[in-house]
Amino acid sequence: MPRFFVPPSALVGDLVTLEGEQAAHAKALRLAPGEEVTLCDGAGTDYRCTVSSLQSGQLTLAVQQSMPSCTEPTLRVSLYLGFPKADKLEHVIQKATELGAFEIVAFPCARSVSRPDGKSLAKKLERWQKIAASAAEQSGRGRIPQVLALDSFDQAVCRAAQADWSALFYENERQCSLRRAWEGRAIRSAAIFTGPEGGLTEDEVAQARAAGMAVCTLGPRILRCETAPLCALSALMYAADELA
Amino acid sequence: MPRFFVPPSALVGDLVTLEGEQAAHAKALRLAPGEEVTLCDGAGTDYRCTVSSLQSGQLTLAVQQSMPSCTEPTLRVSLYLGFPKADKLEHVIQKATELGAFEIVAFPCARSVSRPDGKSLAKKLERWQKIAASAAEQSGRGRIPQVLALDSFDQAVCRAAQADWSALFYENERQCSLRRAWEGRAIRSAAIFTGPEGGLTEDEVAQARAAGMAVCTLGPRILRCETAPLCALSALMYAADELA
Numbered sequence: 001m002p003r004f005f006v007p008p009s010a011l012v013g014d015l016v017t018l019e020g021e022q023a024a025h026a027k028a029l030r031l032a033p034g035e036e037v038t039l040c041d042g043a044g045t046d047y048r049c050t051v052s053s054l055q056s057g058q059l060t061l062a063v064q065q066s067m068p069s070c071t072e073p074t075l076r077v078s079l080y081l082g083f084p085k086a087d088k089l090e091h092v093i094q095k096a097t098e099l100g101a102f103e104i105v106a107f108p109c110a111r112s113v114s115r116p117d118g119k120s121l122a123k124k125l126e127r128w129q130k131i132a133a134s135a136a137e138q139s140g141r142g143r144i145p146q147v148l149a150l151d152s153f154d155q156a157v158c159r160a161a162q163a164d165w166s167a168l169f170y171e172n173e174r175q176c177s178l179r180r181a182w183e184g185r186a187i188r189s190a191a192i193f194t195g196p197e198g199g200l201t202e203d204e205v206a207q208a209r210a211a212g213m214a215v216c217t218l219g220p221r222i223l224r225c226e227t228a229p230l231c232a233l234s235a236l237m238y239a240a241d242e243l244a
Numbered sequence: 245m246p247r248f249f250v251p252p253s254a255l256v257g258d259l260v261t262l263e264g265e266q267a268a269h270a271k272a273l274r275l276a277p278g279e280e281v282t283l284c285d286g287a288g289t290d291y292r293c294t295v296s297s298l299q300s301g302q303l304t305l306a307v308q309q310s311m312p313s314c315t316e317p318t319l320r321v322s323l324y325l326g327f328p329k330a331d332k333l334e335h336v337i338q339k340a341t342e343l344g345a346f347e348i349v350a351f352p353c354a355r356s357v358s359r360p361d362g363k364s365l366a367k368k369l370e371r372w373q374k375i376a377a378s379a380a381e382q383s384g385r386g387r388i389p390q391v392l393a394l395d396s397f398d399q400a401v402c403r404a405a406q407a408d409w410s411a412l413f414y415e416n417e418r419q420c421s422l423r424r425a426w427e428g429r430a431i432r433s434a435a436i437f438t439g440p441e442g443g444l445t446e447d448e449v450a451q452a453r454a455a456g457m458a459v460c461t462l463g464p465r466i467l468r469c470e471t472a473p474l475c476a477l478s479a480l481m482y483a484a485d486e487l488a
Binding site for chain 2: 238
């Protein structure tokens, strides 16, 4: 069923009107009067609606029933990744949204080649947030993960370490697996942390460890910088029994 | 360290000469005499070598030491996926290779839009195998996963069901999770099975179930056809303690 996110303020009364890109999307889907659509307020509630009318640039929906969204993981996983090249970050945003990430946080590392800032960053954040919104609609999420960009590695470590549990994945770590670091914890928030194309430096890893983060391996195979966070996220969701 | 796959027959004596694409790759990496390179015979043995000479189109290596490859998972996971569009299949081949898949098997489903066959398929298989080889080198695998294309869904089900354990992931399954289906098994081979863009049909799912495959959910979020197999593979590798 098509799914659209709307701000809670749009859900007043029994009729909701969508315009702009959402109306254009509805037209592309050839929605006809009577067909069902789900609206989601991005804050935990879904609304089953039927199409009342679809005119040029305006989709009007009649709200039939509200119900709690049931697709959000209980565990809030924040995915921290060192700025990779642009296309890889976009890929990770789309996939991590499907896989249930709570938020996606990018930051510059010593070996990041890409370091967007200022005006370029503002434009990119807008684009990244749109990618997350579109993936959230397509995958049936109950909220759109926020995409954030931090100014520095230090900030990223401080923020990630505030989660109930946090782990950094490092290709030179040989001892500690995610399985061992995780061990069936009952917590509400987790942060997973991966590096850019060139990897994290030893200093960066030491800094994260000092801040209380677990330093883990994802196995002996070297994963690309866009593969590691999605592998870690999938594994953690499995470990936390969220793939059920 | 750069890594090249060579056929076991190339590893006779203490000097090995690489030509063609591998020599070109070595040149692109600006390898200099004395630098270390790993050769892998794709059958479980790595050879630590040093560069003897790199001339136009010819890289000569001196073998220093042989040792067992230590990056192959113990569990052999075959990834079966209904033909998606071409770019998605290439993506899955690259990522599944990094993540340790034993082989990647594509096949037509009722809802597959892409159904390469004949001459076009032969060319594509060659390309897919190259993608797997390149990802295997980059991720440090001990073997190159084979990429296979089967003629029919029936063939795929029969072949997948021969694994020690096999599971199909279906978006309409609500009860059985991978965790429940897996339950810490000690086996040698597993098959995971996912559908194309439009999903699997109920008939296809029933056929797989009848053949003995577990039918599982990956959670309430709808995953794209290229995301589902990689999520399932990552989760299974975690479950089997292969991310250590």
